[in-house]
Amino acid sequence: MTMPDTSLSDTTATSRTDRSATPLLRVRDLSVRFGAVTAVSSVSFDVGKGEVFGVVGESGAGKSATARAIIGLLPPTARLGGSVLYKGEELVGASKARLRKVRGPEIGYVFQDALTALDPVRTIGAQLAEVLAVHRRMPARQALEVAADLLSELKINDPKRTLNAYPHQLSGGMRQRAVIAAALIADPEIIIADEVTSALDVTVQRKVLDLLLGVCSARGAGVIMITHDLGVVAQTCDRVAVLYGGIVAEEADVIGLFDAPRHPYTGALLRSMPRMGESGAFVPIPGSAIQVFGTLNTCPFADRCERAQPRCREALPAETRTPGGSYRCINPLEGMA
Numbered sequence: 001m002t003m004p005d006t007s008l009s010d011t012t013a014t015s016r017t018d019r020s021a022t023p024l025l026r027v028r029d030l031s032v033r034f035g036a037v038t039a040v041s042s043v044s045f046d047v048g049k050g051e052v053f054g055v056v057g058e059s060g061a062g063k064s065a066t067a068r069a070i071i072g073l074l075p076p077t078a079r080l081g082g083s084v085l086y087k088g089e090e091l092v093g094a095s096k097a098r099l100r101k102v103r104g105p106e107i108g109y110v111f112q113d114a115l116t117a118l119d120p121v122r123t124i125g126a127q128l129a130e131v132l133a134v135h136r137r138m139p140a141r142q143a144l145e146v147a148a149d150l151l152s153e154l155k156i157n158d159p160k161r162t163l164n165a166y167p168h169q170l171s172g173g174m175r176q177r178a179v180i181a182a183a184l185i186a187d188p189e190i191i192i193a194d195e196v197t198s199a200l201d202v203t204v205q206r207k208v209l210d211l212l213l214g215v216c217s218a219r220g221a222g223v224i225m226i227t228h229d230l231g232v233v234a235q236t237c238d239r240v241a242v243l244y245g246g247i248v249a250e251e252a253d254v255i256g257l258f259d260a261p262r263h264p265y266t267g268a269l270l271r272s273m274p275r276m277g278e279s280g281a282f283v284p285i286p287g288s289a290i291q292v293f294g295t296l297n298t299c300p301f302a303d304r305c306e307r308a309q310p311r312c313r314e315a316l317p318a319e320t321r322t323p324g325g326s327y328r329c330i331n332p333l334e335g336m337a
């Protein structure tokens with residue numbers, strides 16, 4: 001399997017992670033239920049300082065539920081289990097007051113509906129300055145200077161004018177950069193970027209992603225890059241977790257995942273992906289994504305898997321550790337896809 005062109009960003013060419021160190025974020029056995037629907041089951045992964053960690057999967061795979069669980073932004077009806085350690089501090093079960101202090105200056109986030117996150121009746125400058133007033137107790141004048149510098153870093157040509165603008169006066173790409181600036185301005189250690197560019201034109205998407213990663217790389221911030229697009233993973237991430245039916249089907253470093261996927265779902269995702277410079281047909285995955293009810297006691301991919309065996313339906317496959325990560329499959333691919 002050939003990696004797609006990864007020339008997007010020079011920040012992605014080498015791993016920025018020191019994996020010998022204690023991870024910044026350690027997620028263990030995370031589970032999220034919405035009534036009878038099980039959105040996330042037994043999800044575990046680590047994100048290191050400066051690492052770009054991808055979370056990829058089809059719609060409904062549990063990507064956003066995982067992200068919201070990490071920062072305590074699930075609706076009150078959701079049931080959350082497992083552990084989220086941020087610098088060794090347990091966030092699952094932490095007080096609302098503590099979580100409000102973590103969100104922003106410790107863990108920043110941009111959600112997929114972010115374009116509606118800006119207040120339409122306040123200027124971009126007022127909204128960015130407020131973040132610094134709340135989290136850093138910074139006076140307005142100084143906050144606006146910091147905001148202007150950040151907008152320059154995000155390649156906004158006339159930062160002062162943008163700070164004085166209302167959201168509707170900006171193009172989609174500019175508004176998205178303002179939202180990203182709001183997530184970055186308190187200088188978090190990790191940014192959760194949930195489909196940050198999917199609402200944008202394809203040509204603008206690349207540029208905005210590159211700018212986001214450039215700023216994070218310059219500050220040494222870790223990134224959780226949530227996407228349904230393996231092309232984005234190839235171009236931006238160091239490591240990746242492939243989610244299916246709320247479980248981590250496979251976790252690996254990105255080069256390993258593209259070169260030698262072990263989980264049949266990963267293999268199918270790769271075959272379904274158009275690749276630059278290759279004329280061969282890409283093959284859609286048959287069937288549709290699963291919604292899980294109650295406790296998952298089967299492989300969630302069994303109905304769509306060409307390697308399925310009867311025992312795949314007898315229990316959730318255990319996690320098998322590999323030198324570079326893990327997978328949950330009892331009849332894995334041998335290596336090369």
Ligand SMILES: Nc1ncnc2c1ncn2[C@@H]1O[C@H](COP(=O)(O)OP(=O)(O)OP(=O)(O)O)[C@@H](O)[C@H]1O
Nearest residue numbers: 034037039058059060061062063064065066075291
């Ligand atoms: N507030 C909620 N109430 C009930 N069910 C929910 C809620 N939020 C998510 N779900 C369900 O949980 C599952 C996972 O949803 P989630 O939003 O995490 O998926 P996703 O991977 O982010 O998908 P997408 O790519 O479409 O954003 C889905 O089955 C979804 O219907």
Ligand code: SF4
Nearest residue numbers: 299302305312329330
């Ligand atoms: S456990 Fe079985 S059904 Fe699930 S991915 Fe592996 S081979 Fe396919």
Ligand SMILES: [Mg+2]
Nearest residue numbers: 063064065112
């Ligand atoms: Mg989502």
